[in-house]
Amino acid sequence: MAKKVxxxxxxxxxxxxxxxxxxxxxxxxxxxxxxxxxINSEEVANHFANKEN
Numbered sequence: 889m890a891k892k893v894x895x896x897x898x899x900x901x902x903x904x905x906x907x908x909x910x911x912x913x914x915x916x917x918x919x920x921x922x923x924x925x926x927i928n929s930e931e932v933a934n935h936f937a938n939k940e941n
Contacts, residue, residue: 904929910936 910923927935 906932908932908935 905926906929907924907926910925911920912923913920925935
């Protein structure tokens with residue numbers, strides 16, 4: 889059976905963190921895959937503007 893995993897991304901005294909999913913294309917095969925990252929909510933725009941990842 890599959891396990892359910894729940895991640896806590898915010899604590900009382902820490903910054904607000906978000907989990908971002910980005911769709912990227914493999915240049916070799918042309919297949920799409922998702923890259924996930926847990927980042928600060930203020931850096932979301934920079935994360936999606938970056939074409940390298």
